Amino acid sequence: MKWRGRRRSTNVLDQRGQGASRGGGFGRSRAGGMGRHFQIPRGRGGKVSFSGILIMIALFAIAYYLNGDGSGGSGGGFTTSGPSQNLTAEQKAAQDEMAEFTAVVLADTEDVWNPLLPEAFGQEYREPKLVLFTGGVDSGCGFASSAVGPFYCPAGERIYLDLDFFSELLNRFNVEGDFAPAYVIAHEVGHHVQTVLGISAQVREAKSEVGKVAGNKLSVMQELQADCFAGVWANRADGISQILEPGDIQEAMNAAEAIGDDTLQRQAGRNVVPDSFTHGTSAQRQRWFMKGYQTGDPLQCDTYSARTL
Template sequence: MRWEFGRRSDNVEDRRGRNVAGPVAGGGIGVIVLALIASFLGIDPSVVLQPDTTVSDRPTSDAPRTTSPQEDKQADFVSVVLADTEDTWNDLFRQMGKTYVEPKLVLFSDVVDSGCGYAKSATGPFYCPADQKMYIDLSFYDDLQNRFQAPGDFAQAYVIAHEVGHHVQNLLGISDRVRALQSRVSEVEANQLSVRLELQADCFAGIWANNAQRTRQILEQGDIEEALNAASSIGDDRLQSQSRGYVVPESFTHGTSAQRVRWFKQGIQTGDPAQCNTFKTARL
């Protein structure tokens, strides 16, 4: 991926190395959002959510720790990707007669205090609609390469673009409508709505890739395959099979590997957000 000469975003908030003391999210939107994130990564939610416990007994500190050159390069990379999504969605929102509100991207280490509650790095990257910020511990990229077998810079960019997709859904009111529907249906039906929401975010990630390539020629050979591999690696069926040895389709919240690949491809091939309406199709 050709990113080194890209614009850097002003919307990156670097909290790496800061100590955080406080209770892990124990109720309300924090639990709901972070539990969904845990299922995204195929981990035990108790690793992420520990009601009525303390994250750290150490005093809080605003002094950032010393970072390695590799960490600084990753921070620089995500800043460029974020800036590129800003350019893409500012342009697309203008075409829709709307104003795009750029989200913040928070870099953290180990634990973070978000608008959706306290979260550990085991949570993985996530978007919090309450404060319109995305959160990532850059060590997740090691997991993406080693645990999920999805290496490559474009795979890493896909992760950011997917979370930006959730921000777009929030701005368009899609997330609120889905949450309202989920409160009135069964758990299985609520999961199905979550799948459609996640697949649309995958499609929106593809929209960014299409626009970025068309206007800035960022892609190199193998980049698309990296993103498709990442999408496939975090499908519900693959994650459940790896962690449990079997799959429970009724519990899926993000879609199968094939579905995630299909909707990312839908976005990158069409470049049209209108083609990402996962809520109006019978075939996911």
């Protein structure tokens, strides 16, 4: 990815080394609000309705009571093994470089979503803050350790990221390249887009009305939409600033494959339990990222009324 020497966002808050008071993933939008009809603004004050969602909720609720709670393992996004301690000068320089990289990627998301949200949805974009932390952080959604991986909190509209996570991409998940972490950041910004549009609030309310299996299905839809929004960002950012280099999209696809719920459950030595998925399979995550990237159109990211995920 071409990122050196480019504009850095002023919305990065560097809290590395400051510590936090106590103990709460890539891809997970923590706590957030949700409305029943899955409507988001579109055009000049019109509405787009995610048709069929109430029917789906009813069907999922029926399936929940017929099939049980789907226990047997929980899906999730990236998690990390914990922060590194006592950084050498070389390690600190490498982390500072990744902090600069993060600020450039966040700037790219601002350049994309500031004009695109009004164009596609008739909704002004609010730029999120991105907080860099070490070990653990107190957020508007409660305390979180670095082990949960990057996450977005609607309270305060902030993304939280421990830079050690980028080392985990390579060392634990064998995901190489700089575009993989860019995809991760763009995914978390995708959750912020959902918050601005009111989608997150609708999903949360709908989940409160159904059982665990149906709620997990809604979580999968929400996460796959964030993947699709990340793909839209890649398309639009390249159109604006020509950021992509050969192999970048494959790096994002490798990351999406590495953190599919089915892949993570197999790697943990557990049985694959689809009812427990909260983020989607590797194939689903790849497919929705590519749909966003190939179309560059956020209106194509309606996972809630898609016939198949």
